Amino acid sequence: MAKRIDVKDLNIYYGDFLAVEDISMTIEPRSVTALIGPSGCGKSTFLRSLNRMHEVVPGGRVEGSVAVDGQDLYDRGVDPVDVRRQIGMVFQRPNPFPTMSIYDNVVAGVRLSGTRMKRSELDDVVERSLQGANLWNEVKDRLTKPGAGLSGGQQQRLCIARAIAVEPQVLLMDEPCSALDPISTLAIEDLIANLKQEYTIVIVTHNMQQAARVSDFTGFFNIAGTGKPGKLIEMDDTAKIFSTPSVKATEDYISGRFG
Amino acid sequence: MDLTSTGTTPTNDIRTPTRTSLRKRASLPRWAPAAVLAAVLGAVLVVQLLTTFNVVTLLVGTALLYIVGIYALSRTVEGRRKATDRLVTAVVTSAFGVALIPLVSVVVTVVGKGLERLDGEFFTYSMRGIVGAGGGAYHAIMGTLIVTGLAALMSVPLGMLTAIYLVEYGRGRLASAITFLVDVMTGIPSIVAGLFAYALFAVFFGPGVRMGVGGAVALAVLMTPVVVRSTEEMLKLVPNDLREAAFALGIPKWRTIVKVVLPTSLAGIATGVTLAIARVIGETAPLLVIAGTTTSMNLNPFEGRMATLPVFSYYSYVSPGVPRDPYLDRAWTAALTLILIVMVLNLGARLISTIFSPKTGR
Ligand SMILES: Nc1ncnc2c1ncn2[C@@H]1O[C@H](COP(=O)(O)OP(=O)(O)O)[C@@H](O)[C@H]1O
Ligand SMILES: [Mg+2]
Numbered sequence: 227m228a229k230r231i232d233v234k235d236l237n238i239y240y241g242d243f244l245a246v247e248d249i250s251m252t253i254e255p256r257s258v259t260a261l262i263g264p265s266g267c268g269k270s271t272f273l274r275s276l277n278r279m280h281e282v283v284p285g286g287r288v289e290g291s292v293a294v295d296g297q298d299l300y301d302r303g304v305d306p307v308d309v310r311r312q313i314g315m316v317f318q319r320p321n322p323f324p325t326m327s328i329y330d331n332v333v334a335g336v337r338l339s340g341t342r343m344k345r346s347e348l349d350d351v352v353e354r355s356l357q358g359a360n361l362w363n364e365v366k367d368r369l370t371k372p373g374a375g376l377s378g379g380q381q382q383r384l385c386i387a388r389a390i391a392v393e394p395q396v397l398l399m400d401e402p403c404s405a406l407d408p409i410s411t412l413a414i415e416d417l418i419a420n421l422k423q424e425y426t427i428v429i430v431t432h433n434m435q436q437a438a439r440v441s442d443f444t445g446f447f448n449i450a451g452t453g454k455p456g457k458l459i460e461m462d463d464t465a466k467i468f469s470t471p472s473v474k475a476t477e478d479y480i481s482g483r484f485g
Numbered sequence: 486m487d488l489t490s491t492g493t494t495p496t497n498d499i500r501t502p503t504r505t506s507l508r509k510r511a512s513l514p515r516w517a518p519a520a521v522l523a524a525v526l527g528a529v530l531v532v533q534l535l536t537t538f539n540v541v542t543l544l545v546g547t548a549l550l551y552i553v554g555i556y557a558l559s560r561t562v563e564g565r566r567k568a569t570d571r572l573v574t575a576v577v578t579s580a581f582g583v584a585l586i587p588l589v590s591v592v593v594t595v596v597g598k599g600l601e602r603l604d605g606e607f608f609t610y611s612m613r614g615i616v617g618a619g620g621g622a623y624h625a626i627m628g629t630l631i632v633t634g635l636a637a638l639m640s641v642p643l644g645m646l647t648a649i650y651l652v653e654y655g656r657g658r659l660a661s662a663i664t665f666l667v668d669v670m671t672g673i674p675s676i677v678a679g680l681f682a683y684a685l686f687a688v689f690f691g692p693g694v695r696m697g698v699g700g701a702v703a704l705a706v707l708m709t710p711v712v713v714r715s716t717e718e719m720l721k722l723v724p725n726d727l728r729e730a731a732f733a734l735g736i737p738k739w740r741t742i743v744k745v746v747l748p749t750s751l752a753g754i755a756t757g758v759t760l761a762i763a764r765v766i767g768e769t770a771p772l773l774v775i776a777g778t779t780t781s782m783n784l785n786p787f788e789g790r791m792a793t794l795p796v797f798s799y800y801s802y803v804s805p806g807v808p809r810d811p812y813l814d815r816a817w818t819a820a821l822t823l824i825l826i827v828m829v830l831n832l833g834a835r836l837i838s839t840i841f842s843p844k845t846g847r
Binding site: 279310314325334335 | 656724726727728729730731732733734735736737740741744745748749751841
């Protein structure tokens with residue numbers, strides 16, 4: 227299921243403002259790629275351009291190409307809705323649908339994207355997704371209760387379950403743990419390690435230890451100053467980035483000298 | 486770790502009493518406000534009984550003296566901050582009481598005068614062939630329900646779709662033009678809406694046309710901007726996070742709106758729609774112009790005059806027959822019925838709100 231993503235010469239704009247400039251990188255299948263860098267350097271913007279969520283923002287547009295297994299997502303004729311069905315996303319703040327039960331939250335993507343399924347099939351999807359998100363044991367007795375009644379960490383895992391229920395090929399995560407306590411954070415890191423078996427994962431994180439713990443590859447973004455575009459400074463094996471980065475700025479950032 | 490060994494915390498300073506220590510302050514007992522109120526009320530009452538009795542001066546005098554009294558007492562016993570608190574509490578409570586006066590007065594008057602004819606006959610008989618006592622407003626009640634229902638049927642979908650366009654899709658010129666027009670529509674006087682409906686129907690059916698559906702069109706003109714505005718506000722309250730969460734699952738935009746955004750804001754929209762209905766159900770002027778009135782039952786909004794409660798009430802009061810009293814009684818009961826209908830609508834909206842509002846289940 228997992229797929230390779232090739233980003234080439236990608237410029238990302240908000241209206242006339244060039245937020246991210248000239249990114250080229252390859253994201254390997256069945257691996258975790260971490261994106262790190264100081265605030266405002268365009269990590270979220272870049273991540274959102276990988277599943278065409280960027281264009282949801284008024285004025286949002288990109289130049290260049292993002293290819294998944296050779297197919298450019300930004301080709302004319304490619305429907306962003308299809309793109310997002312294949313490339314799921316988990317946001318910084320847990321955002322379960324407040325009017326829906328836990329069960330309905332998990333199957334929301336399946337149901338509302340128009341797939342018809344029998345009740346028993348939906349039940350399977352719910353159990354599989356919640357198992358996959360390490361949440362099944364905690365909620366299996368209250369699937370009909372509102373999703374908003376869970377704790378923050380549980381809500382975030384519910385959102386992960388919801389994202390993997392539609393069986394995407396890639397999972398994008400934008401600081402998924404930044405609103406969570408350390409225990410929930412560990413639960414989600416474990417989960418990422420499991421999900422790696424099946425999915426290509428890209429995770430933005432502010433937490434250097436987290437990047438080092440969960441990822442196989444790490445990309446470091448930086449920005450020359452406010453109003454300047456963010457750039458990919460270097461990208462390499464996580465072990466290499468955290469031991470012997472080839473750029474001075476990366477080393478400074480990782481050792482906590484700025485950012 | 487031993488903090489004292491660092492030498493940064495001189496231990497002898499810790500217990501020095503300061504001005505901000507948690508010393509217990511003098512305070513008035515809980516029953517003090519009630520006691521002051523009772524004393525003031527008694528004093529004013531005694532003075533009035535010795536001179537002249539008047540409810541208005543009794544209440545106003547009591548309130549003013551209570552405000553002064555509680556402040557002075559609290560100031561001497563509790564100090565300035567608490568006294569100010571008590572002063573403001575007293576003033577705010579009095580203001581609330583003043584604001585309540587019109588409401589209570591209207592309800593008392595309408596209920597008092599409307600109860601006379603609040604009987605089975607009022608709800609089951611029209612005024613056909615009735616002179617003097619008896620009869621009822623069945624025809625006007627049905628007329629009001631039909632006309633307002635049709636108006637809601639026209640303006641709720643129109644208003645909601647407009648609001649959805651403005652919030653979810655609208656960008657640029659067209660959206661700002663629509664917003665401007667909605668603003669203008671909000672300010673249309675109701676008689677103008679009535680004349681508009683009359684002119685519109687006169688084009689098709691000739692001058693002198695009277696139709697229930699014309700009244701519905703007039704009310705819809707008044708209602709639509711209210712529905713647009715309230716729906717817009719409710720849709721804007723839905724966090725963008727939810728829309729993005731749905732998009733990121735590969736849910737198409739229109740389904741996101743129908744299945745995620747609208748259910749999330751449904752409670753608020755229902756309240757807004759109810760308020761919009763309540764706003765137009767008592768309209769008289771436009772219905773005078775286009776729906777007219779009649780003494781007999783007419784359930785067909787596309788054919789002929791149709792009585793409605795406000796118009797019924799208006800005519801009963803303005804041109805009563807002889808003897809006058811039965812007509813005036815019916816006018817008041819019609820007004821009371823109108824208030825009851827609005828109340829039922831509000832309760833319905835409450836019910837919808839509690840059923841559909843997002844639950845946390847904690
Ligand atoms: N909706 C938006 N409209 C305009 N500019 C934006 C928007 N979101 C982010 N930006 C700008 O894009 C740049 C990158 O932001 P972001 O991707 O959020 O950074 P990061 O996630 O690395 O902190 C910043 O300069 C920010 O001000
Ligand atoms: Mg960010």
